[in-house]
Amino acid sequence: MTPATSRAERATTYAVLIVFAVIAVFPLLAVASQALGLPHPSAAAFTGAWRKGHFARYLTNSLIVVTAVVVAASVLSILAGYALGTMEFRGATLLFYVFLAGLMVPTEAIVVPLYFDLRSAGLDNTLPGLMLPQIAQSVSFGVFWMRAYFRSAPRSLIEASRIDGASSWTTLWRVLLPVGRPAILTMVVLIAMWTWNEFLLALVIMNSNEDLRTAPLGLSIFQGQHQTEYQMLMAAALIVAAPVVLVYVFLQRHFIAGMLSGAVKE
Amino acid sequence: MKPPDTRTRPAADRTRHRPAGAPPPGEPRRVAYLYVLPALLVYAAFLLWPLLHGAYLSLFRWDGLTVGTWAGLGNYTQAFSDPHLRGTFGHAAVLVFFYAVLPCCIAFLLVAVMSRSRPRGLTLFRTVLFLPQVVAMVAVAVAWQWIYSEHGPINGTLRLLGLGGLARGWLGDFTWALPSVGLIGTWAEIGLAMVLFLAGVQKIPRELYEAARVDGAGAVREFFAVTLPGLRRELSVALTLTIIAALRNFDLIYLTTGGGPGDATRVPAYEVYNRTFNTGEVGLACAIGIIIAVVVFAVTAGVGRLVEGRP
Numbered sequence: 001m002t003p004a005t006s007r008a009e010r011a012t013t014y015a016v017l018i019v020f021a022v023i024a025v026f027p028l029l030a031v032a033s034q035a036l037g038l039p040h041p042s043a044a045a046f047t048g049a050w051r052k053g054h055f056a057r058y059l060t061n062s063l064i065v066v067t068a069v070v071v072a073a074s075v076l077s078i079l080a081g082y083a084l085g086t087m088e089f090r091g092a093t094l095l096f097y098v099f100l101a102g103l104m105v106p107t108e109a110i111v112v113p114l115y116f117d118l119r120s121a122g123l124d125n126t127l128p129g130l131m132l133p134q135i136a137q138s139v140s141f142g143v144f145w146m147r148a149y150f151r152s153a154p155r156s157l158i159e160a161s162r163i164d165g166a167s168s169w170t171t172l173w174r175v176l177l178p179v180g181r182p183a184i185l186t187m188v189v190l191i192a193m194w195t196w197n198e199f200l201l202a203l204v205i206m207n208s209n210e211d212l213r214t215a216p217l218g219l220s221i222f223q224g225q226h227q228t229e230y231q232m233l234m235a236a237a238l239i240v241a242a243p244v245v246l247v248y249v250f251l252q253r254h255f256i257a258g259m260l261s262g263a264v265k266e
Numbered sequence: 267m268k269p270p271d272t273r274t275r276p277a278a279d280r281t282r283h284r285p286a287g288a289p290p291p292g293e294p295r296r297v298a299y300l301y302v303l304p305a306l307l308v309y310a311a312f313l314l315w316p317l318l319h320g321a322y323l324s325l326f327r328w329d330g331l332t333v334g335t336w337a338g339l340g341n342y343t344q345a346f347s348d349p350h351l352r353g354t355f356g357h358a359a360v361l362v363f364f365y366a367v368l369p370c371c372i373a374f375l376l377v378a379v380m381s382r383s384r385p386r387g388l389t390l391f392r393t394v395l396f397l398p399q400v401v402a403m404v405a406v407a408v409a410w411q412w413i414y415s416e417h418g419p420i421n422g423t424l425r426l427l428g429l430g431g432l433a434r435g436w437l438g439d440f441t442w443a444l445p446s447v448g449l450i451g452t453w454a455e456i457g458l459a460m461v462l463f464l465a466g467v468q469k470i471p472r473e474l475y476e477a478a479r480v481d482g483a484g485a486v487r488e489f490f491a492v493t494l495p496g497l498r499r500e501l502s503v504a505l506t507l508t509i510i511a512a513l514r515n516f517d518l519i520y521l522t523t524g525g526g527p528g529d530a531t532r533v534p535a536y537e538v539y540n541r542t543f544n545t546g547e548v549g550l551a552c553a554i555g556i557i558i559a560v561v562v563f564a565v566t567a568g569v570g571r572l573v574e575g576r577p
Contacts, residue, residue: 013380020376021394024457028397030419031409076305083301095302102313104566106514108538109559112551113319114312115542116330136312139305168297197402199517200539216404220521223408230412241405248400252393255400260462260503 035234045235049222053236057211058218059243062196065127065214069134069195070188076135077142077187082172084143085150086158096147102140107200115204125209133201138191145258149183150176186258189251193244215240317559324553329546341553351554354532357444358513361533364448365455365512370504373459378493381467381475388464395457407521410450411437414522437523443530447522455511459504466500467493502573509565513558534558 035045050056083089084096114133115124123129153176161171177184202217213221219240226233248255324341328334345351385391398406412418414436421433436446470492478488516535519525525532525540532540534554541551 009380010383010385013383013385016376016380017385017391020456020460021391023453024395024397027406027409027413027453028401030413034412072308076308079301080305083295083298087295087298087301089295089298092298095306098314099305099309102309104559104563105313105317106510106535106555106558106562108514108516108535109555110313110316110320112538112542112548112555113316113323116323116548117316117319132308133312133316136309139309140313143305168295168301193400197404199402199404199520203520204539204543216402219402219404219408223411223521228415230415230418233408234412237405237408241401244400244402245397248397249393252389252396256392256396256461259399260458260465 031234031237034231035238037231045231046239049232049236049239052226052232053218053222053239054213055215055218055236055239058213058215059239061127061212062215065131065134066192066195068127068131069138070192072131073135073138073142073191074184074188076139077146078172078177078184080139080143081146081148082150082168082176085147086153087168096143099140099143102137103144105137105140107137107198111200111204114201118205124205125207125212127212130202130205130212130214133205134195134198138194142187142191145183145187149180153179182254185251186254189247189254190258192247193255196244320552321556323549324556326549328548330542330548331546334549337549341550342557344550345553345557350529350532351537353529354534354537357531357533358535360444361448361451361515362509362512364445365451365515366505366508368452369456369459369508370501373456373463373504374497374501377460377463377467377497378489381470381493384468388468392461392464396461398454398457403515403517404521406450406454407518411522414446438527440527440530443523443527447518447531450518450522451512451515455508458507462500462504463497466497470496498574502570505573506566506569509569510562513562513565 036042037045080099084092084099110133118124118129118133121129123132157175157179158171161175166174197216198214199216199220202214203220206212206214206217219236222236223233323334325337325339326334327337327340346355413420415421416433416435420436421430424430424433434442436442439446474492474496475488478492483491514535515533516539519531519533519536520539523531525536535558538551538555538558541547541554
């Protein structure tokens with residue numbers, strides 16, 4: 001090792017990192033201490049929020065929506081990404097760009113027409129009505145992501161499987177997917193997070209059916225009803241944010257790599 | 267072309283270079299269409315169609331109930347000439363400063379300062395710095411509404427410091443509401459920028475810094491000669507992601523201020539909802555939605571070119 005970093009530089013580095021780490025977690029810690037009623041800890045705010053905010057039901061709804069969106073979007077993305085990444089056919093590039101364009105379409109641009117379309121199809125205030133648009137949004141990311149994975153998968157693997165007489169279907173499920181687990185896991189956690197956190201679509205689509213509200217929508221309604229009962233509000237916010245944060249703690253690499261990998265891998 | 271993208275920017279799949287003489291990847295296959303079809307159907311019905319439908323609706327004056335009347339580009343000219351709506355675009359520009367410019371500048375300078383050391387425990391720091399990105403915006407909004415409130419932690423701190431005169435309900439203050447909302451964005455995005463730049467700076471070869479030192483370069487020259495060129499791509503990714511976050515902040519505005527006080531924090535993303543469900547101007551709302559989409563598209567295509575100097 002040549003010129004070692006000076007002590008001062010090292011100290012500055014840690015100081016900067018620590019200050020900004022504190023800034024990042026400070027609001028969350030403040031929220032947690034408010035919710036717990038520190039310095040006299042009690043779980044009353046959590047039980048109160050859980051009961052009054054109907055969060056058992058709303059978390060269940062969110063879980064159902066997330067599961068359906070993740071499963072459907074993943075399967076569709078894997079199938080389409082497989083074809084676009086490993087097969088040569090007319091219109092493949094165009095199709096890819098069509099999916100890619102979806103990544104740039106903000107929810108704000110589609111939510112209003114979607115509301116009227118779903119209403120005339122009788123799908124507003126239903127779970128499928130909330131799931132389908134999110135499957136479509138996720139597919140646009142998923143196709144992009146899986147295509148990149150399939151293109152990077154070793155060609156020899158595909159060739160060998162084909163020489164063994166395997167169909168393209170068998171090659172996909174028996175050969176490529178087992179190897180592609182990390183890429184798929186990244187896709188799954190990202191889609192799950194986006195779906196869990198989605199608010200605008202839930203607000204507009206679940207506009208009258210209280211029983212089908214998702215957790216974020218439930219939180220916003222709860223906030224409207226308990227404007228200044230901050231202890232309970234903070235508890236409710238933690239309840240809604242917790243599932244994603246917990247998964248994030250264990251799979252942070254997948255979250256960060258997925259959300260930033262364009263730059264990180266370059 | 268860089269993969270344009272609103273939410274993430276996954277690894278661009280560089281075209282694989284086939285060895286000469288190798289067969290093309292995958293023989294021509296009809297079955298490919300069958301694989302693509304299911305995804306395409308859902309995508310076309312629930313994303314492409316609403317987008318086109320929205321563009322169509324944006325050409326009408328329609329209250330959502332009765333029969334609409336043709337307006338041509340009237341909604342678009344209104345979006346840019348109506349002082350209230352123009353104001354919302356001004357607010358969006360202010361928020362771009364708080365969401366994108368401020369976090370990227372701060373993070374960039376800080377990472378440049380630490381560019382020469384390889385700190386330990388980077389994974390832990392990354393995890394913590396990136397945390398605001400995964401917390402539901404709804405929860406973030408509810409939390410900050412309390413933090414900014416009359417008796418919240420910020421005013422508490424001010425009073426503790428003997429600055430009680432400055433204490434106020436920040437989100438209800440005509441002057442301070444917009445910057446206060448903006449600072450929530452700064453808080454959320456600064457970690458993203460730092461994580462990006464930290465990853466980038468680790469990849470700049472140390473020899474470059476050593477060479478710069480041997481040449482007698484000071485910290486400033488080193489910054490412009492080594493760090494800045496080495497982080498261009500990360501900078502462009504960070505700016506793109508954060509600018510788009512600033513434009514797509516319906517959740518935060520709806521839950522913290524509802525556009526108020528007055529219309530001090532009205533932004534285009536909020537107006538899309540407001541004009542549809544509160545004032546019955548559906549065509550106008552659709553036009554604003556399309557404008558946001560066009561700006562997002564332009565930012566994705568443009569920022570990379572500007573920052574990285576690509577053609």
